[in-house]
Every structure is written in structure tokens, then in C-alpha cells.
Amino acid sequence: METLDIKLPQMGLLYGLCLLPGLLLWLIGLRLSRDIAISILRMSIQLALVGIYLKMLFNLNHPWLNGLWILIMLAVADLSILRRAGLKARYFALATFTAISSSVLFSTAYLVTLVIQPAHFYDARYIVPLAGMILGNCLQGNVIALERFYSALRKNENEYATFLMLGATRWEAVRPYFRDAVKAAINPTIASMATMGLVSLPGMMTGQILGGSEPWLAVKYQIAIMICIFTSTAIASIINLKLSLNIAFNAYDVLKDEVIGKS
Amino acid sequence: MSPLIRFDQVSVTARNKTILSNISFALFPGDKAVLCGKSGSGKSSILRTLLGLYSLKSGTVYFQKIPLSPLSVQTIRSCTAYIGQEPMLGADNVREALLLPFQFKTHREHRPKEAQLIEVLQRLQLPADILNQESRSISGGEKQRIALARGLLLGKKLYLLDEVTSALDAESKQAVFDVFSDPRLTVLSVTHDTDWMARCSIIFELEAGRLAQVKRNGNT
Structure with missing residues (x-):
């Protein structure tokens, strides 16, 4: 059994999900959109780098x-x-x-x-x-x-x-x-x-x-x-x-x- | 007779502030001494220095001719009872508080019997049934006397009493003074109580961390 891949357009859809809590937070007066955007960006970059490194690590072993x-x-x-x-x-x-x-x-x-x-x-x-x-x-x-x-x-x-x-x-x-x-x-x-x-x-x-x-x-x-x-x-x-x-x-x-x- | 404790030109700094400056005095077995002076003059600091809670900048503290050092501090503490103004009982009820030091290795062999607990409480005018009371339900004056009782149960050579009668009524105070007037006990105390000062043989007056005056039996 193989894990289904999440393709780039679907990843885009995933990021889009954050708009919903972002909107709700904005409506209740919490101005966190900048912090949220930075956190999501950091997470994505850090995990991408770890992904690249782990792939290399696994290949070299x-x-x-x-x-x-x-x-x-x-x-x-x-x-x-x-x-x-x-x-x-x-x-x-x-x-x-x-x-x-x-x-x-x-x-x-x-x-x-x-x-x-x-x-x-x-x-x-x-x-x-x-x-x-x-x-x-x-x-x-x-x-x-x-x-x-x-x-x-x-x-x-x-x-x-x-x-x-x-x-x-x-x-x-x-x-x-x-x-x-x-x-x-x-x-x-x-x-x-x-x-x-x-x-x-x-x-x-x-x-x-x-x-x-x-x-x-x-x-x-x-x-x-x-x-x-x-x-x-x-x-x-x-x-x-x-x-x-x-x-x-x-x-x-x-x-x-x-x-x-x-x- | 050699002194029980001796401060030899002791200076102490804590957090870059001089708290004791060039202090010298000696206390012999059976002496009753009082440290007096304004707030912040260094009275309590002398007691704490003797117990190794402050590092010496210069000078030496001797206990039975042994200089205070990391090697001797445990011995000095085990021969000394320190009772503060707002003592911590460190246990949920009075019985446990009295027996607390007997959990420690150094006193484990000398755990007192129930009769001894009651006897020492009665000497300090505390009822026997206080043993079962919760620590949080007892008054400040009772707490002070329980801490004193705990010190007496340990049968120490030296008693360091830091404003221990501040919350006591006149009658309880006299009971405490009677107990500590015992000629076998050596007492170094911090107090402003004139009744106790009248019973003491030496009065050290401190000013801004310096020993300003020493009075013996009413003579300067």
C-alpha cells in the first residue's frame, strides 16, 4: 500500500484552509495575521530543508x-x-x-x-x-x-x-x-x-x-x-x-x- | 576555657554591598549575648555568616577553634540551632514539624519520644494537643515557640535566636526567657526586648555593619 501524494495545487488548497481561522481571529479583533503568516512560512521552509537533508541522509546512510x-x-x-x-x-x-x-x-x-x-x-x-x-x-x-x-x-x-x-x-x-x-x-x-x-x-x-x-x-x-x-x-x-x-x-x-x- | 565561637576581623559582602565590616568578638559556653542595632545594621547577617550562608570577604569565623570552611560547615550547623522571626515549620502538622530534623541522617538516631515532645512544649507553655494541629492553623506566636521547641529537642550547643519573641505575649515571653536562661545553653540573639537584654551577659551594638560597642554585665 502506497501513501497518496499531495500535489502542489492541493498543497495550495491546504494553505488556503488557514484563511478561515485567520478571518475568524480578525473578526474577534486579534491582529495575528503577520505572526501566523511568518510561522507558516518558517514551518514550510524549515521542514523543506529537513526533507532535503533527510533524503540525502537516507540515501548516503x-x-x-x-x-x-x-x-x-x-x-x-x-x-x-x-x-x-x-x-x-x-x-x-x-x-x-x-x-x-x-x-x-x-x-x-x-x-x-x-x-x-x-x-x-x-x-x-x-x-x-x-x-x-x-x-x-x-x-x-x-x-x-x-x-x-x-x-x-x-x-x-x-x-x-x-x-x-x-x-x-x-x-x-x-x-x-x-x-x-x-x-x-x-x-x-x-x-x-x-x-x-x-x-x-x-x-x-x-x-x-x-x-x-x-x-x-x-x-x-x-x-x-x-x-x-x-x-x-x-x-x-x-x-x-x-x-x-x-x-x-x-x-x-x-x-x-x-x-x-x-x- | 576556649570560646565556643569567635569572629576574627570578619568582613562580608553580599551582592557588591558590604554588610559586615571588621567584626571581632568571642562567645564562651554558657554566654547569653544580644546583638542590637538599627534595621540593616548587620545583626542577622552575623548569625547567617556563622552558619555559612554568606561568603567571607576577609577574616575567619571559628567554632570550637575550627575555622568555618566548606568542610566544617555541616558540623557547625549540626551543633547549632537557628530560629528566625518567621520560622518555617516545613511540615503539614506540628508533630511532623517537631520531628522533621530527625529525618535527617545527622539526627536520625536521636528521635525523641512522645513524652519528650510534650515536655518541651509544656516548658514553652504550649498545650500537648497542639501536636495534632495543622501547621497552617497555628498563630505566629505558637509557630515561634514550636520552632524553639524543635531547637531544644535537638539539644544543640549554640542557639541563634533571631527576634524569636516578636509575636509572643508577656507570659509566653517569660517562659521562653526562663528556658534559654539555662546556664548550660549558649545563646546569641537578635532582639530589642529589654527584659531579655537584662538577662544577658553581653550586648553587642552594631552600626552599619560595624561593632560599635560591647557591653558586659552593664559595663561598657
């Missing part, structure tokens, strides 16, 4: 090139996590990179080599989209973990100091905020797994079905990717928070002002 692509994705995700979490990249970039790369590479390698077992473990058709999906979700989780943890510490500075004054070690004093942050990071994935298929059909599964896969095969891939997303998000957020503790606190267990960005 070279292990180093595939690895380089994943490395670039990790580096971009690293900076994106820190920017969105309000932390300074020059202090935390290495810790976050270590956390996300170890967890994403571990989960992807586990999935590809032990579960899917393609002819070549570096097959771009598998590792690039799978690592990308795992990383994308891991990114969200790490933003939540870091943002939640450091904003809770800033908000509860007196409580944290009280714990220290009552004899807690740094780890004992931060543990309540640490647990809350990890819970917040993995909760969306847990909720998503619990309602998957009931509330919405997952994107990857839909994509595979449209691509011609048997629904049962698509289901198995969806389960595999969700387990890997959950695993990598949990591992990365724990490692990331743990590594960040050595950077964010001074030797007296006081949160360093200079390493935390403006809240």
Missing part, C-alpha cells in the same frame, strides 16, 4: 553522518532546554548535554539494537526519526524539571535554609523540590500513556498507518517509542538535576545568584 546529525540535534536541544528553563548556558550546558545525550543515546540504542534489530544499527531510517522523537519529548521533560526545581528553590529559599539549619545535608534539603521536579517532568508522559488511543491517536502511529503500515505494526512501534520516551525523560531529568546541583550551589550549599538566570 553513513554512520558518521547519521551520528553527526544526532549530535547536532542534541546540541540544539541542550541550548533550547537551558534557555527555556531560564538557566545560563555557560554554566549548565555540559551537565544538560551529558544528561540528555546519555539517556537519549541509551534509549535509542536499546530500541534499535535490541528491539527493532535492523540490518545496520546506524540505519538512518530508524535512528534519526526515533532519536528525534525521543529527544523532542526528553527536551520538554528537562525544561519542566529544571524550571520547576530552581523556581521552587528560589520561592522556598527560607524553607531550604531552614532544612540546612536543622542539620540536613544539601541533598536532604533539596530532596522535596527534586522529587516534585522529576514528578512534573514525567507526569505528561505518564498521562499521555494512560490515555493513548482513547483521547487521541498518537502522531507516530497515524504517520505509520498513512505511510502504509499495518495498524498492528504501528501500534507496536507506538508502544516502543512511548516506553523509550518515558525512560529517557526520567533518566535525563534525574541526571540533569543531579549534575546541576554541583554547579548551582557553592561549597556552603547556598544557591549561587550568578549561575541562575533572571526568573
Whole structure:
């Protein structure tokens, strides 16, 4: 079974669909037409470039090139996590990179080599989209973990100091905020797994079905990717928070002002 | 007898502002000392510096002859009880708040029995049934005394009390003063309360982060 192509005139029709929400937004007084047009244009150009690059990547299917692509994705995700979490990249970039790369590479390698077992473990058709999906979700989780943890510490500075004054070690004093942050990071994935298929059909599964896969095969891939997303998000957020503790606190267990960005 | 704590020409800056300048004093076991001065004169900063919450610009802080350092700070904190003006109980109810420090490794072996909790509450004129009350339902004065009770349960060598009687009525205040007048306890306090100052052996007057005057037993 082959996926039906969307030809250029039909793509034009698709863009035309945006006119309807655009008109409604204009009628209720929201002047967003410029922002919407820029976003649609950016999306189209970015995806076109990714399409060209992926096509090239799939054709060449070279292990180093595939690895380089994943490395670039990790580096971009690293900076994106820190920017969105309000932390300074020059202090935390290495810790976050270590956390996300170890967890994403571990989960992807586990999935590809032990579960899917393609002819070549570096097959771009598998590792690039799978690592990308795992990383994308891991990114969200790490933003939540870091943002939640450091904003809770800033908000509860007196409580944290009280714990220290009552004899807690740094780890004992931060543990309540640490647990809350990890819970917040993995909760969306847990909720998503619990309602998957009931509330919405997952994107990857839909994509595979449209691509011609048997629904049962698509289901198995969806389960595999969700387990890997959950695993990598949990591992990365724990490692990331743990590594960040050595950077964010001074030797007296006081949160360093200079390493935390403006809240 | 060697001093329990000693500040030797200590200066502290925080956020590019000098908050303590060239402070030197010593406190011996059993001493009751008061830090007084205008708001912002550095009273609370002295307590916080001793606990390693501010980095020293110069000088040395000693606790039982051991200089304050990243290696010794945990030991100093575990020998000291700091109670602030608006203490954080850090737990949902009073019993959990009193037992909170005993969850930490350093105090885990010394978890007090119910009778000890009640005894220390009664010394501070708090009823035993307050143990089951929710932390959010208790008054500011009760909160201060619960934090003091928690400090006493830990049996520390040094008590750092930062305006801890500000929300107390006269009777409760006297009970607190009686408890901390115990000659076995060493107390460094921040207060404007003249009754407590009269019970103390040393009064340190601070002005703009400097030690302006030291009075001992009424003598300057």
C-alpha cells in the first residue's frame, strides 16, 4: 500500500484552509495575521530543508553522518532546554548535554539494537526519526524539571535554609523540590500513556498507518517509542538535576545568584 | 576555657554591598549575648555568616577553634540551632514539624519520644494537643515557640535566636526567657526586648555593619 501524494495545487488548497481561522481571529479583533503568516512560512521552509537533508541522509546512510546529525540535534536541544528553563548556558550546558545525550543515546540504542534489530544499527531510517522523537519529548521533560526545581528553590529559599539549619545535608534539603521536579517532568508522559488511543491517536502511529503500515505494526512501534520516551525523560531529568546541583550551589550549599538566570 | 565561637576581623559582602565590616568578638559556653542595632545594621547577617550562608570577604569565623570552611560547615550547623522571626515549620502538622530534623541522617538516631515532645512544649507553655494541629492553623506566636521547641529537642550547643519573641505575649515571653536562661545553653540573639537584654551577659551594638560597642554585665 502506497501513501497518496499531495500535489502542489492541493498543497495550495491546504494553505488556503488557514484563511478561515485567520478571518475568524480578525473578526474577534486579534491582529495575528503577520505572526501566523511568518510561522507558516518558517514551518514550510524549515521542514523543506529537513526533507532535503533527510533524503540525502537516507540515501548516503553513513554512520558518521547519521551520528553527526544526532549530535547536532542534541546540541540544539541542550541550548533550547537551558534557555527555556531560564538557566545560563555557560554554566549548565555540559551537565544538560551529558544528561540528555546519555539517556537519549541509551534509549535509542536499546530500541534499535535490541528491539527493532535492523540490518545496520546506524540505519538512518530508524535512528534519526526515533532519536528525534525521543529527544523532542526528553527536551520538554528537562525544561519542566529544571524550571520547576530552581523556581521552587528560589520561592522556598527560607524553607531550604531552614532544612540546612536543622542539620540536613544539601541533598536532604533539596530532596522535596527534586522529587516534585522529576514528578512534573514525567507526569505528561505518564498521562499521555494512560490515555493513548482513547483521547487521541498518537502522531507516530497515524504517520505509520498513512505511510502504509499495518495498524498492528504501528501500534507496536507506538508502544516502543512511548516506553523509550518515558525512560529517557526520567533518566535525563534525574541526571540533569543531579549534575546541576554541583554547579548551582557553592561549597556552603547556598544557591549561587550568578549561575541562575533572571526568573 | 576556649570560646565556643569567635569572629576574627570578619568582613562580608553580599551582592557588591558590604554588610559586615571588621567584626571581632568571642562567645564562651554558657554566654547569653544580644546583638542590637538599627534595621540593616548587620545583626542577622552575623548569625547567617556563622552558619555559612554568606561568603567571607576577609577574616575567619571559628567554632570550637575550627575555622568555618566548606568542610566544617555541616558540623557547625549540626551543633547549632537557628530560629528566625518567621520560622518555617516545613511540615503539614506540628508533630511532623517537631520531628522533621530527625529525618535527617545527622539526627536520625536521636528521635525523641512522645513524652519528650510534650515536655518541651509544656516548658514553652504550649498545650500537648497542639501536636495534632495543622501547621497552617497555628498563630505566629505558637509557630515561634514550636520552632524553639524543635531547637531544644535537638539539644544543640549554640542557639541563634533571631527576634524569636516578636509575636509572643508577656507570659509566653517569660517562659521562653526562663528556658534559654539555662546556664548550660549558649545563646546569641537578635532582639530589642529589654527584659531579655537584662538577662544577658553581653550586648553587642552594631552600626552599619560595624561593632560599635560591647557591653558586659552593664559595663561598657
